[in-house]
Amino acid sequence: MTKTKKDRQFRPVPVPSVVLGGLFGARQDAVCAATAETLLDRCVEAGMVRAIDTTQPSPGIVLPLQPWGGSTQMFWDSDLGKSIETVAFSLYRRPNPELEARVDKIIDLYEKMQDADGYLNAWFQRVQPGRRWTNLRDFHELYCAGHLMEGAVAYYQATGKRKLLDIMCRYADYMITVFGHGPGKIAGYCGHEEVELALVKLARVTGEKKYLDLAKYFIDERGTEPHYFTEEAIRDGRDPADFIQKSYEYNQAHQPVREQKKVVGHAVRAMYLYSGMADIATEYNDDTLTSALDTLWDDLVTKQMYITGGIGPAASNEGFTDYYDLPNESAYAETCASVGLVFWANRMLGRGPNRRFADIMEIALYNGSLSGLSLDGKTFFYENPLESAGKHHRWIWHRCPCCPPNIGRLVASIGSYMYAVADDEIAVHLYGESSVKAEVAGTKIELSQATRYPWHGAVRLTLKVEKPTRFAISLRIPGWAKGAKLSIDGGAVDLASIMVDGYARIEHAWTGREVIDLELPLIPRALWADPRVRQDTGRFALMRGPLVYCTEGVDNGEGLNALTVTGDPARAVESEVAALGGAVALDVEATRDVSTGFEGSLYRETPPATQPAKVRFVPYHLWDNRAPGEMLVWMRGGLKKSGV
Amino acid sequence: MTKTKKDRQFRPVPVPSVVLGGLFGARQDAVCAATAETLLDRCVEAGMVRAIDTTQPSPGIVLPLQPWGGSTQMFWDSDLGKSIETVAFSLYRRPNPELEARVDKIIDLYEKMQDADGYLNAWFQRVQPGRRWTNLRDFHELYCAGHLMEGAVAYYQATGKRKLLDIMCRYADYMITVFGHGPGKIAGYCGHEEVELALVKLARVTGEKKYLDLAKYFIDERGTEPHYFTEEAIRDGRDPADFIQKSYEYNQAHQPVREQKKVVGHAVRAMYLYSGMADIATEYNDDTLTSALDTLWDDLVTKQMYITGGIGPAASNEGFTDYYDLPNESAYAETCASVGLVFWANRMLGRGPNRRFADIMEIALYNGSLSGLSLDGKTFFYENPLESAGKHHRWIWHRCPCCPPNIGRLVASIGSYMYAVADDEIAVHLYGESSVKAEVAGTKIELSQATRYPWHGAVRLTLKVEKPTRFAISLRIPGWAKGAKLSIDGGAVDLASIMVDGYARIEHAWTGREVIDLELPLIPRALWADPRVRQDTGRFALMRGPLVYCTEGVDNGEGLNALTVTGDPARAVESEVAALGGAVALDVEATRDVSTGFEGSLYRETPPATQPAKVRFVPYHLWDNRAPGEMLVWMRGGLKKSGV
Incomplete structure (x- = not known):
């Protein structure tokens, strides 16, 4: 049976399949030269590596307890996970035996720390043993696991080393025995979404559907009644009303996800949830999820998004406030939130190329996200205001160090956001000097872009094919690119006749000798x-x-x-x-x-x-x-x- | 010897000497009908009265300790003092035996609580006994005394009852033995200015110069080296660097006051200090203080003041930030700070009428201050932003209840800001339906304004004199009143020929039959x-x-x-x-x-x-x-x- 259009499943190409030059090539060089090592250095300085070293005494709660204090420590696993992921991606581009050896040592520590049942969490094994699974709402427990899973997938793809991947599969297998409905099971989910999208990555790299099913379980369960967070608090002897964020909107757990119409709460949490939902929508062809996501997407981009793709204007909840409330000087617009919007937008493309999502992905990438990393890869923005009186400057580090590795890993993996592949189609979502290797319609191909984009609008695409093959190349024509021109082998193509959802879809029996020229007018x-x-x-x-x-x-x-x-x-x-x-x-x-x-x-x-x-x-x-x-x-x- | 112009000493007329109608009459009615009682009710609800009742157990530190928690309690005496002052002023206008009886009971409790040596402070007698005078920087100890002194003066003037006045004189007499240089004395001053201006009021009502001298001592000592706050902290076993506000600029104690050029730190503290300095400049004809104040005045009004007379844009220090940094929606602009600016401006007129100060006094009064009290006298603003997206509303009360009694006492005493008297001159600083009784050039006079100002610009002044007498009436011609016209008994007066520092100075042998008409054009x-x-x-x-x-x-x-x-x-x-x-x-x-x-x-x-x-x-x-x-x-x- 021929798949209907909406049942197409586009998946991003693996990071190692793309080689970049141009703007992102230079940025990746900075990550290789500076950011990757900086991240590891700062994790060590903060005590994160000592914390997981079981030959050392428990770190306890590091004093003085600052506003972030203990809560920062609670998600140290995630900082290590994202740092490992950034290092892994950097190794694709530039091998670095020294960095690789440092990561191997961290992985060895995690291996030794892992419990016999598969459980792995620095806080609950080393600081508060015995409190495992007692406060999913506040303690980032599954969130930490998710980031270690993402790190494991990236490190496996980069080095072929399976140790961390196996550790995280053991942990995920244990989670499957813990979570769900039925006697002795926990019918809960994490207060900070992340594990959902991570489980999808784990499933895709291992081919194990059970990890998809667990991700789907977390998504389906979220926000249902009786409410897990309320029951958990009572069981744990806490007053459910004693919640600093007051409403489960903070965690996007105020309603079942398919009923949510408004983008609310903590911005990063929201983006990670919607990313996971979009992945599951793609993997299960779940129209009910896609429909909810469509509504949430419009809510975000037509009422709550800075022109930079920055989101979440308020510091108080690191998140959303009222419609049309977008203060410029006091904008929070956390780097992680824009990175999260890139994640979400990219996953909305899983059910087919669509400019509606890809244009925003590009804007959030180039503006709200990329602002978070200095040109030299050494300093960072946490908040990304649209106005500064002169006192907002890039940090060496942040007391809550979530953003540096997040923008680091995005930049280092940007190739996989540029291209996506379905059975008989390759989509070019983003332009930039690069070449990608992929398999399309059963044929190995290599597609290259020669361009100085985003500084110049001319993009020349050339193709190599293993053998002449019929498939489609879909090229995004950005909404702003009025007067864009396309030619193949020098012959002008009538763009209007081949536009599908904002992409020029060129279906052709490719020989590998074609030259495609795209001209995107860059008029200010x-x-x-x-x-x-x-x-x-x-x-x-x-x-x-x-x-x-x-x-x-x-x-x-x-x-x-x-x-x-x-x-x-x-x-x-x-x-x-x-x-x-x-x-x-x-x-x-x-x-x-x-x-x-x-x-x-x-x-x-x-x-x-x-x-x-x-x-x-x-x-x-x-x-x-x-x-x-x-x-x-x-x-x-x-x-x-x-x-x- | 004839006094030179700058040696003239203008002192505000006592509050009971002025009867008001018009806008402020209506506002005073609201204070009498609602605010005065509300203040006492809320003080009782907060536990302030129980706290000074020595037949009750010590209040201890009221939990839960909120951000303001203990520190709010530390200045409960000041809230009672300002509330007593507001009630006292309201009694001038409208006798209220019930309110008077409630205040009498509070005064009885203070009488019983006062130590034999004269010391009086709810926190250090009832909550932390033994800690007296150990942390002048943070604990509002003399600040509390100052507000009780102001309450005592007002209550004495309103009722003729001396009890609280005597209590506070005993306390002030004790302070004289405690503070100063020499063996066993404390060479310190309060971290929150207030007692300085209060001692001037105490001196004026008692005729005791020793209280002026103590106020002058506090002012002269402030910010000198070796620094009292630093030495005090060391003596008390605290790290002087462990100061949440980081710099003594917060307390205007970073330099000797005569060397200060920039308005810095906590806005209310600054206004109270400058008010005390201006009083001392007047009482001692101290040109060095006047000169410093001139510089500070220009610094404030040309670089740091909202158009409303609101000051102190930042919540973080409740005070000043950078020059020209005047955000509208997030403006802190505390009601108390604008009230303090009215205090300061009024005292700058002590050395002679000058539009430079009086115009700003009027603006801060009608805008930044008066916004803090609802028309019905029942609800309050603490912050006074110049823009609201619709979520800023008047409060019934505030966890830090400094503003309600501050705007209450200002409104109830506004008559004394309208008129000031020197030997042979009466100055009309503010316009509004009112009449004032005063003694000028040895003669009892009564000056009345018939006007609908500020809604209409026509002001008719009529005069009664005990006997025909030569003296000057100075009428402020506001800087904005272009085309103002003055006539006496229907005959136009050439304003330019009699203008002195923005006032029309009419020197005349008054018979009491004159009618003065002033027309202030109110063109938007x-x-x-x-x-x-x-x-x-x-x-x-x-x-x-x-x-x-x-x-x-x-x-x-x-x-x-x-x-x-x-x-x-x-x-x-x-x-x-x-x-x-x-x-x-x-x-x-x-x-x-x-x-x-x-x-x-x-x-x-x-x-x-x-x-x-x-x-x-x-x-x-x-x-x-x-x-x-x-x-x-x-x-x-x-x-x-x-x-x-």
């Missing part, structure tokens, strides 16, 4: 927010291709809010900035409000005088890479003059 | 902020007379930031709003950005469409008195169209 464009976003009224943001631009003090002097753009952003003068890796800067005419005459008073009855100015925009994700200072995304002006 | 006016205030660029605020205006959701629908004022604010249509006590509302033409076309995306490449709208402005201090909803001070637009 001004964007306006829905006026219900009170913080952005009267302002515009500048984008070019997938990149959101910003102004910085280092280019424009301080007082960015005193600038009003008077020139036409579409006619901005482009130039390359060597200090930003050849990034394209945009210069536009502007005026600057001046403080002359305000010496005696902060307020007066005439508006400030203005003087002519030029304003330089640079890609948002590159800010704070040169000198500390102000930054601003939403600028005043940008309106075309009437009659022009 | 748009104001712009120095463009260094990044939060206000591209926006204007509307004022009329001393009142800052705002828009509210209840008048304009939600989405206030979607409005752009297109009409000329100076030509706004005026109308009276019965639900706001006859306040003048202002209606102006505007446009509204509409969300049409943003259904599918938060961001798009064309600006929002607009539709015509009218926008209604109401006085800022009256917001959230009708219905909950949005509020906005700084609006887009307001620019006169070119060619108009």
Whole structure:
């Protein structure tokens, strides 16, 4: 039986199948040269490795107990897991026996720590033994397992070494005996979603459906009544109402997942849940999950998402607040949350290429996520505001170190987000200098992109095929790429005739001699927010291709809010900035409000005088890479003059 | 010897000397009818009265220890002191035997609690006995004494009852033996200023210069090296570096006060210190203090003050941050801080009338302060933001209950801020329906204002004199009152010829038959902020007379930031709003950005469409008195169209 369109199952290509150049190649080099080692160093400094060394005394609770204190320690396994994953991905690109040996030692410690039944968790084995499975709501127990599973899969793919993979399979097998309905079983799920998507990765690499079934169980069970978190608290002698976040919305456990219509609570938790749901929707062709995810997707991107793909405006819950509440200077917009949105968007493509998801994936990747890592791979942002008065700077580390390894592992594995394969089709979701090896329609192929994207819009795709074969290549035509042109072997193709859900779908009997040229016009464009976003009224943001631009003090002097753009952003003068890796800067005419005459008073009855100015925009994700200072995304002006 | 101009000493008239009608008369009625009793009720509910009842067990530290917990209790004496003061002032206007009896009982409890040596403090006598004078930096010990002194002075003036005054004199006499230099003395001062200005009040009502000298000692000693707070901490076995506020700037104790150039730290502390300094400058004709205060004044009003007279933008230190950092939605702008600014401004007038101070006093009074009390006198604001998305509302009470009695006592005593008297001059600092009795140039006089100010600009002053006498009446001509007109007995007076520091100084042999007419044009006016205030660029605020205006959701629908004022604010249509006590509302033409076309995306490449709208402005201090909803001070637009 021919699969219907929606039953197609696109799965990302494995990370090692893609080799990158260009912007992401350079970023991966920085991860190999700096980030990977930094992560391990900082885990060691924090005491994470000593904590799992059973020859050392229990770490106890590290004092002084800071706001994050004990709770940070509770998810140390996850930091190690994500760090191992980042190192693993970096080893694909650049072998590093020293780093590999350090990871092997950590894996050996986990092997020794693992209980006979398969259980593995630094906090509950070393700090609070006897409290296992007593507080799934707050203690990140399965979340930690999930990140170790992801690390195990990546490390196995990178090195062929199975030890950590086997450890985590033993743990997952034990979980299967623990969780579910029936006598002696725990009908629960984790307060911080993650294990669901990790179990899917484990299933895909091992071929074991039982891990998919466990993931599906966690998703199906979430938010059902009687409520597990309430019953668990009572059983544990805690008052269920004594919950700092007040509502299970924080954990997206306030309703069964298929009934959820609004994106709520802790942003990273939400993204990880929806990612797991999307994976299960793909693997089980589960339309009820897909339908819920469609609703949640629209809720997020039409009411709650920064233009950067940043999400979760509030620090208080690290998450969502009200519709259209998107403060710029105080934006939390955690790096992990945008990384999570990339994860989710990518998994929404599991049921077929669709620009609706892929365009947002690209925006969240290039802006809200990539801003979290400095060009040299050595420093990080945790929060990603869209405005700074000059005091927000990249950190060496963070007391809650979730973001550095999260952006590290995303950058190092970005190849698998660029390409996905179904039976007889390969989809190109993202552009960038790269080549991918895959098997499509039973044939080994290699597809290469020669391009300077995202700085230039020309992409030349060339193909090698093992033997001439008929299959489809689907190329995303981004929504912003008005006037995009496609040609094959120099012959123009009528794009409109082959567009499917925003992708140019080229079905062809490929010989391997074809040259496909795609031209994506990168005209700078001004964007306006829905006026219900009170913080952005009267302002515009500048984008070019997938990149959101910003102004910085280092280019424009301080007082960015005193600038009003008077020139036409579409006619901005482009130039390359060597200090930003050849990034394209945009210069536009502007005026600057001046403080002359305000010496005696902060307020007066005439508006400030203005003087002519030029304003330089640079890609948002590159800010704070040169000198500390102000930054601003939403600028005043940008309106075309009437009659022009 | 004739006093030079700067050696004139203006002192506020006693509160009972002024009778008010108009806006403040109505507000005082609300204090008499509601606020005064509410304050006592809430003090009782919080346990403050039981805490000073020595027949009851020690209150101990009330658990659960909230963020404010013990520290709130530490300043319970001050809440009682301010509440007694408010009740006392209310008794001038409206005798209330029941309230008076309740205060008498509280005073009896203080009398019984007072130690034989005169010491009096609920926390250190009842909760931590033996810790007296061990942590002046953090424990509000002298601050509490100061507020009880202010309460004692007010209650004595209101009722003639001396008991609390005598108690506080005994305490002050004991302080004189404790503080100062020399063997066995404590060379310290309080971490929260207040006792300085209170001692001046005590000195003025008792005629005892020794209390002035103690106040001067505290001021002179502050911030000198070796640093008292550091030495105290070491002596007490604490690490001086273990100070949550990190710098003595928080307490304005980082430098000797005469060397301070920048307004820093906790806003209320700063205002109380400067108030005490200004009093001492007046009483001692101390030019070195006046000079320091001049510098600090300019620093505050030209770089750190909201247009409402709100000060202290940050919650983290309840105080000052960087120059020009005046966020609107997250503004802390504590009611107490604006009340403190009124205190300070008023005391800067001690050395002579000067519009520079009085204009700001009026603005801080009518906007940043008065917003803190609802029209009915029953609910309060602690923070006074200049923008709200609809979730900021008046409280019944606050866990840190400093603001309700502070705005209560200010409103109830406002008469003494309106008029001040020197030997041969009476200054009218504020306008409003009222009459004052005073002695000027040896003659008893009564000066009355008939006016509907601040809603209407006509003020008629009439005078009674015991006998015809030559003296000066100085009338403030506010800086905003362009085109103000003055006439005496119908004859126009050339204002320019008699202006001194922004006051019309009318020196005359008064017979008591004169009628003075002052016309202050109340033309609505748009104001712009120095463009260094990044939060206000591209926006204007509307004022009329001393009142800052705002828009509210209840008048304009939600989405206030979607409005752009297109009409000329100076030509706004005026109308009276019965639900706001006859306040003048202002209606102006505007446009509204509409969300049409943003259904599918938060961001798009064309600006929002607009539709015509009218926008209604109401006085800022009256917001959230009708219905909950949005509020906005700084609006887009307001620019006169070119060619108009």
